[in-house]
Amino acid sequence: MELDQAxxxxxxxxxFTSEPITAAELQELxxxxxxxxxxxxxxxxxxxxVVQSPGTLAVIKxxxxxxxxxTGAVRDPYYGAxxxxxxxxxxxxxxxxxxxxAACIIENIILQAAALGLGSVYIWxxxxxxxxxxxxxxxxxxxxxYEVLSAVAVGHAAEPLAxxxxxxxxxxxxx
Numbered sequence: 001m002e003l004d005q006a007x008x009x010x011x012x013x014x015x016f017t018s019e020p021i022t023a024a025e026l027q028e029l030x031x032x033x034x035x036x037x038x039x040x041x042x043x044x045x046x047x048x049x050v051v052q053s054p055g056t057l058a059v060i061k062x063x064x065x066x067x068x069x070x071t072g073a074v075r076d077p078y079y080g081a082x083x084x085x086x087x088x089x090x091x092x093x094x095x096x097x098x099x100x101x102a103a104c105i106i107e108n109i110i111l112q113a114a115a116l117g118l119g120s121v122y123i124w125x126x127x128x129x130x131x132x133x134x135x136x137x138x139x140x141x142x143x144x145x146y147e148v149l150s151a152v153a154v155g156h157a158a159e160p161l162a163x164x165x166x167x168x169x170x171x172x173x174x175x
Contacts, residue, residue, distance in 0.1 A: 005163065008163040013157045014121060015079060016156060016158060017080075017157075019082070021155065029109050033105045039101055045090045045091045046101055048105065049141070050083065059139050060078075061078055063129055063130055064078075080155070081120075084154075085106075087102040087151065088147055089101065090143070090146045090147070092147065110122065113152075118155065118157070127150070127151060
């Protein structure tokens with residue numbers, strides 16, 4: 001698939017089937033993640049953790065549950081995805097460039113997921129709950145001193161991905 005098509009397919013998926021990701025699909029997602037540019041090439045302080053074990057996902061989902069402000073209903077923060085990839089780092093710098101590194105990794109995964117016809121969604125808001133839950137956080141088996149910065153949920157979208165035409169969403173000014 002050409003990059004421009006993957007860009008048009010890339011969208012936030014908030015409903016997944018229970019169909020698992022294949023080993024080949026996971027490998028392609030990880031190659032994309034490992035291809036992301038990191039500031040100063042700082043790979044030594046970055047960790048990618050793949051969670052696909054239903055038991056581990058259940059513990060993490062429970063720790064990160066979100067409640068609807070309107071209805072009070074509990075919502076799965078990972079939208080039923082069978083796979084969640086967490087990006088963590090240690091030695092967080094004063095300028096927090098590690099968050100940009102994590103975003104580059106996540107975006108590469110999201111674009112590769114779209115190229116594979118998989119759905120994905122960037123995970124951010126619920127991660128503070130995960131960081132505050134030692135039991136759930138321990139399930140990630142992170143090296144000492146590492147902090148979860150971002151995550152992406154990936155799976156087969158309940159509704160097929162549909163190409164979208166690019167629209168002007170961010171103001172652009174040429175000077």
